[in-house]
Amino acid sequence: MTDITIFLGPPGAGKGTQAEKISEKFNIPHISTGVMLREHVENETELGLVAKEILNKGNLVSDELVTSMLIERLENDDCEKGAILDGFPRTITQAESLNIEGLNIKTVILFEVNETELIKRMVERGREDDTEESIKVRLDVYRDETLPLIKFYDDKDVLKTVDAFGDIDEIFNHISGLIKT
Numbered sequence: 001m002t003d004i005t006i007f008l009g010p011p012g013a014g015k016g017t018q019a020e021k022i023s024e025k026f027n028i029p030h031i032s033t034g035v036m037l038r039e040h041v042e043n044e045t046e047l048g049l050v051a052k053e054i055l056n057k058g059n060l061v062s063d064e065l066v067t068s069m070l071i072e073r074l075e076n077d078d079c080e081k082g083a084i085l086d087g088f089p090r091t092i093t094q095a096e097s098l099n100i101e102g103l104n105i106k107t108v109i110l111f112e113v114n115e116t117e118l119i120k121r122m123v124e125r126g127r128e129d130d131t132e133e134s135i136k137v138r139l140d141v142y143r144d145e146t147l148p149l150i151k152f153y154d155d156k157d158v159l160k161t162v163d164a165f166g167d168i169d170e171i172f173n174h175i176s177g178l179i180k181t
């Protein structure tokens with residue numbers, strides 16, 4: 001059985017940073033669909049060519065494409081015991097696609113950060129898709145498409161909320177505690 005931990009939260013909330021640290025501590029793979037998609041873009045694969053413009057604008061790549069990429073990744077041997085998902089699911093359709101035999105959605109960590117801080121962090125990060133227009137689109141997309149997942153997972157009693165504004169190590173300790181239980 002693969003125990004899945006999901007990091008849920010708006011862009012710029014620090015999910016990637018924390019997932020990296022948690023992955024190291026608990027020795028479970030960190031799977032970021034954003035990182036995977038950016039690799040496809042860089043390598044100019046078929047998927048990358050489709051995804052490039054979408055990523056730059058801050059929109060979502062189609063559920064079908066992201067889900068098949070993710071499921072394929074989860075079939076790797078290193079995910080036998082568990083995985084941390086960072087940036088997936090982002091829609092209810094994606095969340096429902098995780099309802100497959102062998103996967104157990106164990107914990108969903110919701111990262112809470114106010115919008116002013118998010119924008120500041122993304123501007124500072126300066127990734128190629130961190131333009132003013134794309135940041136605005138990504139925050140709108142988060143509100144419209146991803147926020148419904150909070151209720152979706154709360155109804156399943158797996159949602160845990162973390163105040164993700166503040167010291168990286170404190171946030172890390174908080175998340176570590178939530179994952180252990």
Ligand code: AMP
Binds near residue numbers: 063086
């Ligand atoms: P991230 O690194 O998680 O901020 O993702 C960067 C970009 O990749 C997003 O703005 C989307 O364009 C795309 N992306 C990442 N994960 C997903 C997903 N689960 N569904 C659709 N698009 C995604």
